[in-house]
Structure formats: structure tokens, C-alpha cells
Amino acid sequence: MQKNNPGRSGGIERIGRITKNFFLHIHASKVHPFSLKPTYTFGLGIILGMLFIIMVFTGVVLMVYYTPSVDRAYESVKDIIYIVPGGRVIRNLHRWASYGMVIVTFLHLIRVFYTGSYLGGRSRNWVIGVVMFIVVLLMSFSGYLLPWDQLSYWAITIGSNIAASSRELTDLLGITNQFDIGGITKKLLIGGEMVGQPALSRFFAMHVIFLPLTLLILIGVHFWRIRKDGGLSRPLQYAESKHADDNKWYSWPVMMWLELAVFFSLLAVLLLLALFADAPLLEKANPAFPENPAKSPWYFLGIQEMVSYSAFAGGMAVPLLYVAFLFSVPYIDREHDLTGLWFSGRKGLKIALHSALFAFLVIVLQLFVMIRFGWLRDWFPGISQWWVLLFNPASVTAYCFIGFAQVIKRMTGSTRMTAIALFTLSLIGLILFTAVGILFRGPNWEFFWSPARWPTV
Numbered sequence: 127m128q129k130n131n132p133g134r135s136g137g138i139e140r141i142g143r144i145t146k147n148f149f150l151h152i153h154a155s156k157v158h159p160f161s162l163k164p165t166y167t168f169g170l171g172i173i174l175g176m177l178f179i180i181m182v183f184t185g186v187v188l189m190v191y192y193t194p195s196v197d198r199a200y201e202s203v204k205d206i207i208y209i210v211p212g213g214r215v216i217r218n219l220h221r222w223a224s225y226g227m228v229i230v231t232f233l234h235l236i237r238v239f240y241t242g243s244y245l246g247g248r249s250r251n252w253v254i255g256v257v258m259f260i261v262v263l264l265m266s267f268s269g270y271l272l273p274w275d276q277l278s279y280w281a282i283t284i285g286s287n288i289a290a291s292s293r294e295l296t297d298l299l300g301i302t303n304q305f306d307i308g309g310i311t312k313k314l315l316i317g318g319e320m321v322g323q324p325a326l327s328r329f330f331a332m333h334v335i336f337l338p339l340t341l342l343i344l345i346g347v348h349f350w351r352i353r354k355d356g357g358l359s360r361p362l363q364y365a366e367s368k369h370a371d372d373n374k375w376y377s378w379p380v381m382m383w384l385e386l387a388v389f390f391s392l393l394a395v396l397l398l399l400a401l402f403a404d405a406p407l408l409e410k411a412n413p414a415f416p417e418n419p420a421k422s423p424w425y426f427l428g429i430q431e432m433v434s435y436s437a438f439a440g441g442m443a444v445p446l447l448y449v450a451f452l453f454s455v456p457y458i459d460r461e462h463d464l465t466g467l468w469f470s471g472r473k474g475l476k477i478a479l480h481s482a483l484f485a486f487l488v489i490v491l492q493l494f495v496m497i498r499f500g501w502l503r504d505w506f507p508g509i510s511q512w513w514v515l516l517f518n519p520a521s522v523t524a525y526c527f528i529g530f531a532q533v534i535k536r537m538t539g540s541t542r543m544t545a546i547a548l549f550t551l552s553l554i555g556l557i558l559f560t561a562v563g564i565l566f567r568g569p570n571w572e573f574f575w576s577p578a579r580w581p582t583v
């Protein structure tokens with residue numbers, strides 16, 4: 127890559143290139159070498175942008191043949207798979223890219239957090255990122271219903287019941303008749319009490335217009351902010367100095383070649399997947415025959431697992447607390463000098479490892495007790511639901527995590543170390559609850575070591 131300091135005429139020539147060059151409207155013309163370290167970003171942000179482009183292209187093709195009506199949706203998807211030339215591969219590409227987007231968005235969020243990249247004036251971009259994370263989840267969720275098969279129908283039914291989970295609290299307070307916030311949320315989401323045509327129309331509109339447009343705008347602002355924030359974060363020793371520009375490299379054309387290489391590698395991987403692994407399609411949706419187990423989309427199975435302990439604690443309180451924590455991180459932790467370094471150094475890594483171990487023990491121990499010996503309702507059948515709401519494995523896990531983070535705060539006096547502890551605890555919690563929901567829950571949401579042990583119904 128060419129270093130800075132062209133002659134005066136070289137500089138003018140380059141300015142000319144920048145104005146004509148689309149690439150240089152996205153990237154800054156110069157980049158700090160630290161930002162190119164593959165082990166710093168792993169290229170995750172760029173991969174996300176590319177996945178979004180692939181989603182839009184394949185989505186537009188699918189939209190040509192898809193009909194968003196309960197009578198025709200399933201058949202139109204079957205047509206796409208079996209009649210439209212290349213339709214099966216396009217549908218598979220769209221599905222695997224959407225799962226990829228959920229996973230890579232989460233990985234990108236993790237990398238940005240652990241490198242302290244929300245610090246040093248990047249708080250706004252972090253907040254935009256959290257909104258994008260939610261939009262990516264909603265985009266995937268809204269697309270899930272469109273095939274209108276048994277899998278999608280019951281997954282969205284479960285998802286919409288989770289949206290209504292604050293009914294547990296309003297029931298306990300005896301105010302559901304006057305203020306049914308859970309019911310209102312569910313109705314807003316699916317347009318009624320049950321998933322039907324209003325839900326399909328809403329999900330289709332959200333999936334093909336509202337959410338992609340929102341995401342496109344947010345991506346634009348996100349990229350613009352990266353440039354405004356002075357490029358990617360980096361450790362203090364590389365921070366801007368008077369001669370900062372002299373240490374930077376021109377991004378054109380080497381970065382373009384690198385990004386093209388990433389794009390074609392990504393496309394190759396997705397194509398291989400799409401050729402050899404088909405996106406699922408069960409029988410046409412039948413509201414009279416629930417799937418057992420009926421599972422929400424896999425990325426919400428951690429929430430569904432917690433909802434099985436207490437609807438309000440697992441479906442509302444804990445997820446909202448998690449999102450509030452994500453939004454507030456850059457405003458609670460302001461130790462700007464700890465930016466640009468994985469885990470902010472060895473101490474942060476040690477705290478992350480201890481937090482991971484603590485989270486693992488807290489959750490596995492509770493799951494063991496619950497599966498082996500039951501929980502409050504099994505021990506005291508007449509117990510008030512308030513006790514279950516306040517003390518179930520999801521809320522007890524949250525209390526333990528907050529307590530552990532308090533201890534770290536007292537011991538280190540550092541907001542960054544406390545944030546690392548809380549982030550790691552909730553990360554392990556999310557992974558473990560999701561894994562249990564995906565791998566170990568069978569008919570009637572009972573625990574099984576493997577689907578091979580499910581009773582035949």
C-alpha cells in the first residue's frame with residue numbers, strides 16, 4: 127500500500143480521483159495501518175455490509191414470484207423451489223445470508239465491545255449499532271413467517287405470545303382488563319389474537335419495505351460516523367497527532383482489492399451452502415395442528431427458554447434490561463484511554479474469563495436443580511405467582527450477574543472492567559439459554575439430551 131506524501135500535483139490528481147470514485151465516497155482516502163490488522167476487526171463490519179447487499183439482491187428476485195396471501199404464499203414458495211429456474215438456490219442464499227447476518231451482527235457487536243470501540247467519542251455509533259442489531263433481528267423475524275408453513279406459522283405464534291408476556295404482570299396486578307399492554311403489543315405485531323392474513327400482510331410490508339429501508343439509512347449514517355469519528359478506534363499511542371496524516375496509507379486501490387476478495391470468498395461460501403443445504407419447508411400452515419415442540423426462530427430460543435420459567439421475567443424484564451445495558455454502556459463507562467485494545471489489556475481478559483466461568487456455573491447449577499428437582503411451583507404447588515416471577519432461573523441469574531458486577535466494581539474501581547464483567551456474563555447467559563432452547567428442549571418443552579430420545583407422538 128502506498129504511503130502518504132505525493133507531490134503537490136500528485137495531491138491535486140488524487141483529489142480529482144476521489145470526487146469521481148464511488149469507493150472513496152464510502153471510505154476515507156487514507157487509513158491508519160492499525161485499522162487494517164485482520165485480528166482487530168476480522169472484517170466483520172464489511173462482511174455485514176456485503177451480506178446486506180446479497181440479501182437485497184436475492185430478496186428482490188424472490189419478491190417477483192412470492193404472493194403474500196395465506197391462500198397462495200406456501201404454493202408460491204413451492205413454485206420458487208421447484209419451478210422457477212435457480213429459485214431453490216436463490217431462496218437458500220437468502221435464508222443462509224439472513225442467518226449469517228444475525229450471527230455476524232452479534233460477532234461485530236462483541237468485537238466492538240471487547241476492543242472498547244464505543245469509547246473515544248464513538249458512543250453515538252455504538253447506539254446506532256444497537257438499533258441496527260434490533261432491526262436485523264426484526265428483519266429476520268418478519269421474513270420467517272412468509273413461507274407460511276407449519277414451522278414459520280408456529281414460530282411466529284410463539285414469538286407473538288412472547289410479545290404478550292407482560293400479561294403475567296398485569297394479571298398479577300389485576301389490571302389486564304383496563305390496561306392490557308401485552309395484548310396491545312401482540313395486536314400491533316400480528317393484527318389480532320391469532321396469526322392470519324393481517325399478520326402476513328404486516329410482516330411482508332415490514333420485511334420488504336420498512337425494515338430494509340430503515341437499515342439502509344442506518345448503515346449510511348453508521349459509515350458516515352466512522353469517518354467523522356476519525357476512522358476506526360485505535361490505542362492511545364496511535365491517536366491523532368499533528369502529523370497523523372503522514373502515518374496513514376492511501377486506501378485506494380488496495381482496500382478495494384481486499385474487499386472484493388472478501389466479497390467473492392463470502393459469496394463462494396454462501397453459494398456452496400445454498401447448493402448443498404436446503405432452507406426448511408414443512409407442510410402448509412395449519413392453525414388447528416400445533417407443532418410440538420413449537421419453537422420460535424432459533425435466535426429467540428434463549429428468550430423462549432426463559433419464558434418457560436416466567437413469562438414476564440423471561441420475555442420482558444430480562445431482555446429489556448439487556449437492551450438497556452447495551453444502550454447505556456458508553457454513557458456509564460467513560461474510561462476513554464482504554465480504547466483500541468482487546469479486553470483493554472490482560473486485566474480485562476482475566477475479568478472476562480472469570481465472569482464467563484461464574485455465568486456458566488450459575489446457569490448450569492440452576493438448570494441442574496430445575497431439571498432434577500423441579501422449581502418453586504413443584505415444591506410448593508399453592509405458592510403465589512409473584513414468588514415465581516421474582517425467583518425463577520432467569521431472574522435469579524440476573525440478580526447473580528448484577529451482584530458479581532458490583533463486586534468487580536468494588537475490587538477494581540473501574541467502569542470499563544465492570545462493563546466487561548457484565549457484558550461477558552450476559553453473553554454467556556444468552557449463549558447458554560439459547561443452546562438449551564435449540565438443543566435440549568423437546569415435546570411439551572421438556573428436557574431431552576437429544577431429539578433421538580423424544581417420545582414418538
Ligand code: HEM
Pocket residue numbers: 167168169170171172174175178231234235238243244248251252253254255256257258259262345348352357358359360
Ligand atoms: C447491519 C449492521 C452493521 C453494519 C453493516 C456495520 C458496519 C460496520 C463497518 C463496515 C465498520 C468498520 C469496520 C469494522 O469495524 O469491522 C463498523 C464499525 C463500527 N460498528 Fe458497525 N455495523 C453494523 C452493526 C453494528 C452494531 C450492532 C454495533 C454495536 C452495537 C456497531 C458498532 C460499531 C462501532 C462503534 C464501530 C466503530 C468501531 C471502531 O472504531 O473500531 N455496528 N461497522
